[in-house]
Amino acid sequence: MIWAWDLYRAHAWGKDEIKPVSGGVSSFPLKDRHLGLSLVEALDTLWVMGLDSRFQDGVDWVKANLDFDVDGVVSVFETSIRLLGGLLSAHHACGDPVLLAKARDLADRLLPAFDTPTGMPYRKINLRTHASSEPVTSPADIATYLPEWEMLSQLTGDPRYGRAARKAAVAIFERRSKLDLVATQIDVLTGAWRDRRATVGSYCDSFFEYLWDGWQLFGDAECKRMYDVCTAAILKHQQVWKHGSLWFADVDFETGAVVSTEQDELASFYGGLLGQGGALKLGAAYTESWAKVQGRFGVLPEGYDYATAKPAQVTNALRPELADAAFTLWLLDRNPRWREIGRDHFLAMKRWNKARFGYTDLADVTARPKRQADHCPGYWWSEQMKYYYLLFADTPRFDYAHNYLSTEGNVLLGLRRQGVRPEQAM
Ligand SMILES: O=C1NC[C@H](CO)[C@@H](O)[C@@H]1O
Numbered sequence: 001m002i003w004a005w006d007l008y009r010a011h012a013w014g015k016d017e018i019k020p021v022s023g024g025v026s027s028f029p030l031k032d033r034h035l036g037l038s039l040v041e042a043l044d045t046l047w048v049m050g051l052d053s054r055f056q057d058g059v060d061w062v063k064a065n066l067d068f069d070v071d072g073v074v075s076v077f078e079t080s081i082r083l084l085g086g087l088l089s090a091h092h093a094c095g096d097p098v099l100l101a102k103a104r105d106l107a108d109r110l111l112p113a114f115d116t117p118t119g120m121p122y123r124k125i126n127l128r129t130h131a132s133s134e135p136v137t138s139p140a141d142i143a144t145y146l147p148e149w150e151m152l153s154q155l156t157g158d159p160r161y162g163r164a165a166r167k168a169a170v171a172i173f174e175r176r177s178k179l180d181l182v183a184t185q186i187d188v189l190t191g192a193w194r195d196r197r198a199t200v201g202s203y204c205d206s207f208f209e210y211l212w213d214g215w216q217l218f219g220d221a222e223c224k225r226m227y228d229v230c231t232a233a234i235l236k237h238q239q240v241w242k243h244g245s246l247w248f249a250d251v252d253f254e255t256g257a258v259v260s261t262e263q264d265e266l267a268s269f270y271g272g273l274l275g276q277g278g279a280l281k282l283g284a285a286y287t288e289s290w291a292k293v294q295g296r297f298g299v300l301p302e303g304y305d306y307a308t309a310k311p312a313q314v315t316n317a318l319r320p321e322l323a324d325a326a327f328t329l330w331l332l333d334r335n336p337r338w339r340e341i342g343r344d345h346f347l348a349m350k351r352w353n354k355a356r357f358g359y360t361d362l363a364d365v366t367a368r369p370k371r372q373a374d375h376c377p378g379y380w381w382s383e384q385m386k387y388y389y390l391l392f393a394d395t396p397r398f399d400y401a402h403n404y405l406s407t408e409g410n411v412l413l414g415l416r417r418q419g420v421r422p423e424q425a426m
Pocket residue numbers: 081206266319320321379383407408409
């Protein structure tokens with residue numbers, strides 16, 4: 001982390017993303033404007049590692065430079081989980097009120113997107129004008145807010161944020177099918193579904209995750225009930241066992257007919273969520289299914305077809321989900337198997353994704369040798385590097401018994417502000 005951070009400091013300071021092969025930069029979520037995305041995403045990771053001078057260097061940059069008053073359009077979901085979440089976790093680490101003020105300023109720029117007849121937000125918004133766009137969007141884009149936004153409401157005393165986030169999640173749940181399934185696209189103005197595919201992967205994944213999290217973080221029993229209803233339907237209609245491995249088929253949300261055997265890598269987080277929600281055996285089995293795929297290809301392809309046992313997409317986007325599931329399961333039962341999976345994920349990353357200026361996506365995991373792309377996504381700084389570290393470091397800075405990490409790996413509960421020797425980290 002020190003090596004990658006110092007290269008970012010030298011070549012991409014204050015930019016959204018470093019290009020690890022060429023040493024260039026890329027912007028996200030704005031087009032051609034930078035908000036210091038990787039820096040904000042890295043802050044709580046630096047802190048848990050005891051990299052205090054680097055943490056402070058990043059906080060100082062945020063306080064002096066981060067300004068969301070930009071006439072530019074962003075994804076409400078991506079901006080919330082990455083930048084709002086990153087500011088809240090950094091605030092949780094050090095308590096600096098400027099970080100909370102910037103988090104609130106950002107939420108005030110995203111909140112107008114929720115002003116729709118259904119309470120479900122548009123997919124995009126202009127940070128300065130609040131002009132909202134793209135009313136056809138997904139359950140994940142609509143309902144991945146409650147932990148960050150209710151936490152912001154509690155920290156500021158302003159209930160608007162948590163209220164909007166919860167209303168959006170309920171609005172999706174209330175439009176589930178007779179089979180208690182949801183699909184991937186819905187019109188937030190009319191409430192009409194625009195698609196029929198039910199999946200535990202991208203577009204729906206964190207909708208389920210944040211229903212559970214509303215219960216885990218705030219004791220919201222209604223969230224738990226909604227989670228239980230959705231999970232029972234998934235286990236009933238999407239559960240598939242193939243050659244002894246557990247998969248979750250994509251199905252038609254009204255008939256339950258299988259529509260695809262392709263799994264996107266993002267679905268591999270789901271074993272951790274199943275474990276948290278009380279289905280530990282199934283969660284472990286699903287995580288093992290993905291660990292086998294990692295063992296076959298070295299790193300996980302972006303898509304895998306369990307029917308053909310072949311990659312559905314040969315790229316690798318330096319994603320954290322399998323490490324996320326391993327860390328989540330390890331927090332639940334301390335089974336050393338999960339550390340093995342985390343270790344394999346880490347060693348594979350070091351072997352295949354390491355480039356001159358940092359860690360990069362891959363263009364083809366099946367090529368010999370694997371072909372690198374040239375992009376380091378912001379989530380890498382917030383997620384897998386933190387999961388690997390916490391899996392093995394047993395740091396006094398983290399409460400391993402009572403904690404909460406968001407879908408972007410932001411620690412919103414469980415950081416302990418007690419010293420460890422600074423610069424002590426991997
Ligand atoms: O929930 C998420 N989905 C996609 C990214 C990681 O693959 C990341 O932004 C986050 O974990």
